[in-house]
Amino acid sequence: MYTQSLDLPGGQQPAAADNTEVSPEQARFDAVMRADGKIEPRDWMPEAYRKTLVRQISQHAHSEIIGMQPEGNWISRAPSLKRKAILLAKVQDEGGHGLYLYSAAETMGVSRDQLVDALHAGKAKYSSIFNYPTPTWADVGVIGWLVDGAAIMNQIPLCRCTYGPYARAMIRICKEESFHQRQGFDALLAMMKGTQAQRDMVQQAVDRWWWPVLMMFGPSDKDSIHSGQSFQWGIKRISNDDLRQKFVDAIVEQARVLGVTLPDPDLKWNAQRKAYDYGAIDWEEFWRVVNGDGPCNKERLATRVKAHEDGAWVREAALAYAAKQAARARRQAA
Ligand SMILES: [Fe+2]
Numbered sequence: 106m107y108t109q110s111l112d113l114p115g116g117q118q119p120a121a122a123d124n125t126e127v128s129p130e131q132a133r134f135d136a137v138m139r140a141d142g143k144i145e146p147r148d149w150m151p152e153a154y155r156k157t158l159v160r161q162i163s164q165h166a167h168s169e170i171i172g173m174q175p176e177g178n179w180i181s182r183a184p185s186l187k188r189k190a191i192l193l194a195k196v197q198d199e200g201g202h203g204l205y206l207y208s209a210a211e212t213m214g215v216s217r218d219q220l221v222d223a224l225h226a227g228k229a230k231y232s233s234i235f236n237y238p239t240p241t242w243a244d245v246g247v248i249g250w251l252v253d254g255a256a257i258m259n260q261i262p263l264c265r266c267t268y269g270p271y272a273r274a275m276i277r278i279c280k281e282e283s284f285h286q287r288q289g290f291d292a293l294l295a296m297m298k299g300t301q302a303q304r305d306m307v308q309q310a311v312d313r314w315w316w317p318v319l320m321m322f323g324p325s326d327k328d329s330i331h332s333g334q335s336f337q338w339g340i341k342r343i344s345n346d347d348l349r350q351k352f353v354d355a356i357v358e359q360a361r362v363l364g365v366t367l368p369d370p371d372l373k374w375n376a377q378r379k380a381y382d383y384g385a386i387d388w389e390e391f392w393r394v395v396n397g398d399g400p401c402n403k404e405r406l407a408t409r410v411k412a413h414e415d416g417a418w419v420r421e422a423a424l425a426y427a428a429k430q431a432a433r434a435r436r437q438a439a
């Protein structure tokens with residue numbers, strides 16, 4: 106889950122626009138792009154393509170594992186055994202998404218340790234949405250419905266990304282995300298059929314999450330710096346604003362079924378555009394949260410670093426076991 110279209114300043118070189126002769130490797134790459142084919146790890150690729158994808162895939166992986174935290178803290182407090190089992194499976198899925206994505210990034214020549222170190226040092230970004238708190242059980246349902254829902258919108262086009270390992274990871278991830286969204290909607294529907302206090306709890310959670318969720322699609326197209334090149338490389342297929350519009354149009358109907366009000370007085374059907382108009386997004390809040398000053402940024406990072414440190418013995422034991430197995434295999438071969 107996450108914004109996977111977070112275009113941030115820095116780190117990407119513009120494509121060379123000179124008249125120098127194109128190398129055979131570059132010509133092959135360009136042909137693959139023109140044919141909308143796939144680049145695989147063994148293939149030559151321009152350095153800027155590699156850098157862009159390492160940045161995007163690693164931000165995506167970090168978002169998956171940081172995204173385990175806001176819901177993870179409700180596993181021990183889920184209202185029933187059924188909801189607990191569902192939530193456990195969901196949070197575990199998010200950990201799995203992180204693993205597929207770190208593996209996809211590693212095929213581009215970076216190590217998982219480097220990526221994780223950058224996250225822990227506060228140098229790497231992850232989706233701003235996971236820096237918001239989950240004070241009630243309804244927040245867990247709203248994350249499934251809206252956050253996973255926004256993630257699906259963002260991620261379905263990535264199943265056709267030109268980088269093979271990323272595209273293949275996304276196919277599996279999207280299947281799991283649609284289960285996440287449905288379980289969130291189902292949990293909220295159960296609460297909406299309950300008491301007035303439960304309905305109020307759902308509405309308050311929707312009020313908290315609506316605007317941050319719209320921010321998940323990333324800056325408006327006019328401020329989205331790297332989109333042009335990502336479109337040419339077949340990494341990005343649909344613009345941030347177009348994805349956001351598709352999401353709003355889908356969610357308005359779902360909110361009606363659920364019986365909640367989306368907290369935007371400017372939200373109304375535009376017959377000309379055949380789409381919903383919506384109010385202005387507070388981009389200052391978005392940049393504040395992306396740059397480390399959201400409600401839970403420090404807590405999320407501290408929890409992540411602690412989990413990594415507490416797990417050091419597991420990694421050491423696994424490495425020692427692998428070394429022992431390798432030594433045994435060598436002895437047997439000798
Ligand atoms: Fe996920």
Ligand SMILES: [Fe+2]
Nearest residue numbers: 106253282285
């Ligand atoms: Fe998810």
